[in-house]
Amino acid sequence: MTNEYYSCRVRFEPAEGSSMLKSFGRAQSRPHDSEISNGRSPIRGHCRSNVAQDVHQSIARLTPTYTTHRMLAKMQRLPSQRHKRVGTLVSLISGMHKELVKRKQLRTSLLHTKMDHNMRIAVIGAGVIGLSSALCIHDRYHSKVTPLSIDVYADRFTPLTTSDGAAGLWQPYLYDNGNTQETCGWFNTALMIEGKSYLPWLMDRLTERGVKFHQKKIASFREVDAPWLKHFIITHNSKTGVYSTPYIIPGSRSVTVGGIFQVGNWSEDNNSEDHRKVWEEGCHLVPSLKNARILDDWTGLRPVRSSVRLDSETLQFGDKQCEVIHNYGHGGYGLTIHWGCALEAANLFGKILEKKKLTTHSRL
């Protein structure tokens, strides 16, 4: 390949030593990857302070919760020892959920009393965004608003959604009005949120809480059985955009090899040309892949927008009014930022509740 690209090395388990690095280094040698072939971690080399700043800003934009800033700030202050950073990032992420929820609850403390209005919520879409928003809203408000009924409407449920197909690597990137830039090399270990495991879990939590589901509508990649692959490998080509060059992401049961990112292509059928390209490039990246058994093909859509739309709007239908909370356009990073978006959706819901409470509370 003649294109320039950054190589990212991310690991799911804490570092075991440099032997794995060496095996990766043998697969290819490029000018940028000289650190890899030396057996040293490529991460330190790529981690420049301005990259961290970009990431800081991109996360701020994508995840509207400022606790993520603090997480990154903590990371920047850490000593440059690889192992320490690994441990802290993993524990920061697991603590993040609790922190975020706590902070949001403190801020939306205006709602003191119980409201006895019938609140009916319809959630459209049963992918990670829809389900997590439903869970977040129910979690926060079911004890404050009675009765609170939530109905989820979607044409597809797990395992047929885009979220199921996604490999789920948790890696924010900068998406700024069509210019995408991978910001990479700044962490040693990564989380993976596997859609096809996460979604059923979300559905169970929601079902427990009495949420009802109703059925009533791209990344091309393949599921492979290659249990010897233990690392995520993503490549980036700044000219062709994100996720258009090969990536290999091991999941809990199989490995995902991808991908494509074709703006404007609405077809969800597996295309043999794309199929061939993905497979060949994947094998080129990791030759041992040739010995893997292909389990499945999958093609999906990445509905994307110049920026995520997350706001509320009042729609009029004749003499009836309806409040709508929009939460769409996450493109290729839905799993990454879904929780922050769900929390913000719950905040918007809280604001609507407060408004409604006021509307029936003028004082005689």
Place this chain on the structure above:
Amino acid sequence: MALAVSLTNTGLQQEACEALRNWIMHNPKYKRLAKTKAGSPSSARRMSHISATSSSFLSEVKDLYLEAARQNPSIIDPDLQTGLGVLFNLSSEFNRAVDAFNAALAVRPEDYLLWNRLGATLANGDRSEEAVEAYTRALDIQPGFIRSRYNLGISCINLGAYREAASNFLTALSLQRKSRSRQLSHQVMSGNIWAALRIALSMLDQPELFQAANAGDLDLLMRAFNLDM
């Protein structure tokens, strides 16, 4: 009557109904009527305390008031009509409540409390534009009437006029501050006004103003809205 109104405002429906019933039973004009309606008063009272659901108690008291009004159809008793208006608010029959308050206002057109009650009834019944008119009448008569200004702010929010809403809340807060009242009811009201102000500001998408409200910085907000008084 004032007690009944307060109880209604704080959502204590059962207590409000009791207060209204007590009013009519102790009122010299209607005492006789109340006695005959209830049958033996003590047993009826016991029964209503023990077994009546709130809605049947409410309709009981409503019937009392309606009967009393029918007693003298040509004369309108503004207090009785106020009681009816409050009852209709409790039962969410807002249009009938509006009629009651309008009847009372026909007799006492300068009663700013009545104008405010009419306004609040209209607002709670989703007739926010008319509510604004009623509040304006109340405030014309009594500019320092804080409760009405608060209500006006709420109706502004309902109508989507968030700047006007904030402006009204700020005026109300400023008036309260000037009065230097330490009464508990005024403190409670103050809390309500701040809460409503925060809601209005949150709809304006100006985070620095919202922060100022969180911090309780009234002066900054007054300047931001050109309300230096």
